[in-house]
Amino acid sequence: MNRTESDLPIPEEFYNSETHQPFQACMMCxxxxxxxxxVVEKAIKNYPSLGTKEIIFEYAMCxxxxxxxxxELSEESRHRIENYMREHLKNKTHPRLDGLPDINKLLNHCVVNESDVNQSAEYSIYAMCNGANMTINQFPYALSGEVQDEIMQLLSAKSLGILDDFIGNHFTGPPEIREILKRRPVFI
Ligand SMILES: [Zn+2]
Known part of the structure; x- marks a missing residue:
């Protein structure tokens, strides 16, 4: 099968870490x-003194x-997030290596503030997938924990309440992930 550069095999970084295979099912439906x-998200915690890292949670969502x-978010919250991302992502191009997107670099640097995510206490990596392939567009990317916190502060209390209800009603995964997700929803 011919693959274009907008369509690469899913790298192992985005596999289900228990099965070592791509995710099989949407955690919501x-x-x-x-x-x-x-979309796949993996949230990772760094332990700099030990030189190790640990996956805090991971999921796939259709x-x-x-x-x-x-x-479900209020229009105002959505606009704030869109403006934030537009403001911070303008004039940025995907790093490339030998003519292809440099996945390693993308997953090691926060897309918003360009910091080395290995220096953050926590961070997440995100991919957009299509069946067995990973789509290259504004994905994949990494967000430092600091930037994730900033984005959450753009949400109104009302939006946060609605998200709580939505996740409470639809989420089918483990309760500990549900609690984390309530504080950090997926944005596409
Ligand atoms: Zn779904």
Whole structure:
């Protein structure tokens, strides 16, 4: 099969770390992802003194569920996030290596403030996938914990309350991830 550069095999960084395979199902609606578009997030904690890192949580969510979640936010919250991302991502180009997107660099630097995410206490990496492939557009990227906190502060109390309800009603995964997700929803 011919692959364009906008369509690479999913790198192992975005595999389910328990099965060592791509994610199989959406954590919200449980539908299979084999022929769907979906987002993968892995949240990672660094232990600099030990020189190690640990995955705090990971999941895949189909675009339909991620879109629904996004639309639950108030218009004002959505605009604030859009403006924040537009402001911080303008004039930025994807790093490249030998003519291809430099995935390693993308996953090691915060897309917003360009810091080395290995220096942050926590960070997340995000990919957009399509079945067995990873789509290259504004994804994949990494966000430092500091920037994730900044983005959450753009949300109104009302939006946060609505997200709580939405996740409470739809989430089918483990309760500890549900609690984290309530404080840090997916944005696409
Ligand atoms: Zn879903």
């Amino acid at each position: 449980n539908q299979l992802l084999a022929d769907k578009q979906y 675009l339909e569920c991620a879109g629904k979640m996004h639309m």
